[in-house]
């Protein structure tokens with residue numbers, strides 16, 4: 001709005017100057033034929049500069065130039081041999097970086113947009129170990145893998161097989177820029193290492209703020225799997241499943257981001273974000289997968305403490321930054337997620353699989369007009385978020401009161 005009003009003000013001032021100079025010219029001359037009787041020419045369109053640069057490892061199709069406001073521009077990034085294109089990074093003064101300077105704004109190598117302000121944009125490349133994807137989804141989304149020297153071969157082998165399974169389950173799709181900074185693009189790069197090694201991928205991903213996460217800020221869209229030594233050794237012994245289930249958790253986050261139509265640039269947070277649906281759902285999915293694969297009830301392991309706080313103050317678990325919410329291992333978020341599935345089932349009188357589908361698939365697939373979390377909750381689940389919170393009084397705070405049945409499979413939820 002600020003830009004629009006200053007634009008209008010500029011037009012107003014320009015019009016005044018034009019009128020004023022016309023009339024002074026009129027005063028100075030006696031010749032009637034110089035008086036303009038036709039409509040004044042519309043003011044020249046506002047022009048903006050576009051600066052396109054290439055980082056090390058590739059070229060760009062144009063260096064930019066000066067364009068009339070609203071001009072549609074297409075730019076293309078081409079990596080040199082041995083490099084891989086990561087994304088376009090927007091920067092100071094550009095339309096894309098009002099909120100997040102130097103953020104990746106799209107992962108597509110060809111990018112079309114309208115010039116609406118002075119814009120600087122840079123193509124980012126990284127050294128490619130391989131230009132051939134390690135895995136391609138049915139829809140064409142590409143995964144690249146990176147393993148540190150410290151990752152055990154057994155873990156790598158399991159990871160590769162699990163990725164094939166998860167890729168079939170979720171069918172992640174190439175997405176345009178409207179899918180948000182970490183939801184869009186047509187590739188995801190996995191970095192896996194053992195934390196004791198330090199930061200073996202510092203050149204590629206810097207020093208990320210998280211060890212296991214989908215990491216899309218500033219560098220590239222990466223899936224980080226920085227694991228403890230004990231997590232990658234002796235997996236499957238006792239209750240040691242997390243070194244594998246974390247893969248399910250993080251790939252599910254890619255699915256969530258890939259499915260949901262996020263904010264247009266400049267990007268805001270994932271909206272509508274409800275922590276117990278985003279994180280509680282991903283953590284519960286780990287347990288469902290472990291239950292299905294190893295016949296082990298990992299929900300008990302995730303349950304670090306009873307869910308009294310979740311029952312009494314569920315709204316605390318909507319926001320990931322709420323310090324008051326006691327949520328080790330997301331145990332209260334998992335409780336709320338599973339209670340939500342029970343309520344979806346009973347309030348809509350549907351079976352358990354259909355209830356899981358609503359919160360695992362329908363919630364993320366919603367592509368209508370942008371809604372608040374309260375509105376989207378009611379639209380997708382059929383009852384208000386407040387009535388869900390009121391219903392929590394009927395639950396006891398032990399995980400047993402919300403456990404799903406033991407025969408559920410992920411295939412039924414995501415593919416049935």
Ligand SMILES: [Zn+2]
Nearest residue numbers: 249253279282
């Ligand atoms: Zn997570």
